[in-house]
Amino acid sequence: MSEAPATLKKTGGYYGTSAGCCKDARTWGGRTLAGIFEIAEAGGKKYFFRLTAPDGTVVAVSPLFNTIKAAAAGITAVRENAATGLIVDMSRSRRRPLPSGRLATG
Template sequence: MAGVFEVFVDAESQFRFRLKAPDGTVLAVSAPFEDKRAAAAGIAAVRECAGTGLITDLSAAAPQVTAGTTQEEPAPARVSAPKQAPLPARAEHLRQGFGKKRTPSEVPGSQLRRPAATQTRWTGAA
């Protein structure tokens, strides 16, 4: 089941919409709009962009946890933004072969083509 967009009027008499999950959890609330038509255009823009939107992680890196440590050390102050490490591959993706380089012997060949030595020229006569 898909999420639901609800258009409503807020306390300041502005139109807004909220996106609710199938279980009723509010996932997002929009900025205020002047009228219902503008709110509908906002919903259309979210529908168009949400599925193709890229993710930008602006959060700080998680602290490293080592075995045997019980106290958390405060993170040193940083002047520049932390470097983003690539995300590890998910186990189910590795099972499906995503991200794996194929050797020439693993590349699937077309079973519909004849080998070059056995091809004959078509003359048009039946």
């Protein structure tokens, strides 16, 4: 039986899940995480998420969502699609995607 993924929540300055808690959400059990999705409120009961690298660099920012649940669903969609998504170069060089995810020139 597989365990449901833990949800990261910040409470009293600590990030916690069903698996435990830590002071810095970028490390878990002494290991650095690959990235972190952070849900934030944009005001007016709108929410967005951002993906940050281990060094804190913001890698991506979502559009606004009406609920936290919708923002979490957006994170799930990104997580499910990012690993299998093709890289398509839409620049002037007109490169075409290869099945491996590398870009071909010409």
